Amino acid sequence: MDLDGGNRRVFNRLGGSSTAAPDSSKNQKVCYHWRAGKCSRFPCPFLHRELPHPSGPAAATANGSGAPKRFADDSGFSGPALRRGPNFNNNHNNSWGRMGANKVVRKTEKVCNYWVQGNCNYGDKCRFLHSWSLGECFTLLNHLDGHQKVVTGIALPAGMDKLYTGSKDETVRAWDTNTGQCMGVINLGGEVGCMISEGPWLFVGIPNVVKAWNTQTNQELSLSGPVGQVYTMVVGNDLLFAGTQDGTILAWKFNAVTNNFEPAASLKGHTLAVVSLVVGANRLYSGSMDHSIKAWSLETLQCLQTLTEHTNVVMSLLCWEQFLLSCSLDQTIKVWVATESGNLEVTYSHKEEHGLLNLRGMPDSESKPVLMCSCNDNSVRLYDLPSFSEKGKIFAKQEIRAIEVGPGGLFFTGDGTGFRVWKWAEAVPKP
Template sequence: MDLDGGGNRRVYNRPGTDSSKNQKVCFHWRAGKCNRFPCPFLHSEPSHPPASATVNGSGNHKRFADDSGLSGQPPRRSPNFKNNHNNNWGRIGSKKAVRKTDKVCNYWVRGNCSYGDKCKFLHSWSLGEGFSMLNHLDGHQKLVSGIVLPAGMDKLFTVSKDETLRAWDTNSGQCTGVINLGGEVGCMIGEGPWLFVGIPNAVKVWNTQTNQELTLSGPVGQVYAMVVFNDLLFAGTQEGILVWKFNPITNTFEPAASLKGHALPVVSLIVGANRLYSGSVDHSIKVWSLETLQCIQTLTEHNDVVMSLLCWDQFLLSCSLDKTIKVWVATQNGNLEVAYTHNEENGVLNLRGMPDMESKPVLLCACNDNYVRLFDLPSFSERGKIFAKQEIRAIEVGPSGLFFTGDGTGFKVWKWTEPVSIS
């Protein structure tokens, strides 16, 4: 690639609590509401979880689906949806507020609040415990629409509606190069050494190791979403889903299929349980077999654009401009149905999942009120909020507790912090 230079509750070891005598985990602690001191139950997950609860040996209690690799890399495991209606969804804390005052001071944002510490509004870009902001990097002139941190590299890549791709040095935080893409960027994903960037009427592809550059033609209009599974690249476009197959002999991507069925543009894609899931402006989610590339089910419970999809453990999560997040689970006959609906006050734009530093699953949920809300799963207890001057459309998860949020002013780097133990 040629570039032109350019509130997690704290965990306490309570006196007099012998975990060897009681291996039961505190139900209220899992929901973030335990106020017993000392508590007779565990305030941590069991030290030896069952093998089915781990991902790639990491020991994460719940797992978020990753896509599979290219260039002969072994596929990473996707979740298997089971007939298990988890009744804990949203049972406790779904309406819990982190704090009464959770609005950012507009005068502080502009740099001229005269109340200082006495101001009743927040003078911070976040609210909640267990995570903190490490850096705020500017450079893009419009909304950041994609963030990728390739594994094993010291570079982070961002794309924007300002038609550029920028490379950033992860050590110094400096922008090291800019590419003008000649079109507004709808999305970007990374897989192994490859970067895929969706622009109007094409997908731009770079190999970050060899500097090979490709342009995949075929899309009509903007490319809104992409996902990779094994050697297949799927792209959500105005006219459906286009599929390319990676050819390891020529080291290129060749047209493989076109999936039709949605009446309007496809704006979200995810792979899990040997299925492709697509969300559309037509308010529906379609389930596709990855073996036959045929649609096997259409989900119609949303009543506005399905903006983002996420596979977590045995569940599919979807969010929409209808102000809801829906949790789907498979029935006995294999079809998906809604197990839980979480309601927000604003349209929901993006979902990402990651474990915190205690390996507890956290959902990052961007809404069109310029906030990202952080929820514990499966309770949907609110852990905190992240604020921005403009809509946050890009969220990326990195290693070692890092995550990134991008808006119209640039992007911020965040990190989960280690819990504090008091003995």
């Protein structure tokens, strides 16, 4: 993977040498018309290449030989949590983001619009990307179209050869995982706000109701109670929780006798819509448009703590061993750790250039933990943890609102044009 500065990477790709002396016969300015891809002057008095990135002590520091500290090879996600690795210790501040000070800042990349349309004439010399991703550690397997609006949920029910996607176009689509063909479309009459699967059950949140399908028996249920859009769902302690537009978290419990889901609780405390839920360490965590995170006991369903360090909507939450990760439209990812009193405190905060929409975690091909976070600049960043050093980047035409992890090193991203299937590249054996 190329970790050099973006300017130098683009310059070298165009055939220049970062150590070559400037061409004294030309004005040392980059041609404005060349930048726009339409310079017709030959010879042109201005440069048809990017200027090399300045060298100096900072560059030497950024390209030093010290490798980012990572967790041991046997660390990996197990369900919603990560197994404890030997590099976990009580001095958490010395682990998270350790390489942040030396992290290389990459020039902002953009996918070539002409390449997308199939008619770019510049080929390898194009200064825009002819790829939907950056990074050599994963590959694109397939891009499946069909939805007319942004994909908001991706689910893979256990023991099935089908994948389900839900969208704001008010439909759920079923896909054959072997052929990639769409097997059917369900019209719901309302925008899909979220979708999850648990065992054979598929749950879909739409305005004022949660739809539940048993994918083995084809039983269909409607769980009433939500007020407004259902934005997020999670299962914990045999309860189905749903975060709703009016700020309430509703809970249902499955009754095997009646073969139905019955209302179990209503959790109130947020003042605006609940848009993210996660379960971990015998707690339910909720993120809201009111900028707060609440921790609830799964046993008593009482609120234990309210976290107010974010300054905008808390879009996504991820539980990882004793850590809680949160992302927000305030452009930060925060890492929380429990103190001796049991309360959570921020142990590290990672800043992005754009608002953040979704978090997922999984092991790469070397079983090392990777964080995937989608941003509202139509991209997904992939980071090694705990260093937060960039591992790759995925691009799309529209916002990527759904990320899901699959078996065998697969993961999925959904945007406004459909969803893509990705796979981690096989690890190269060490000599």
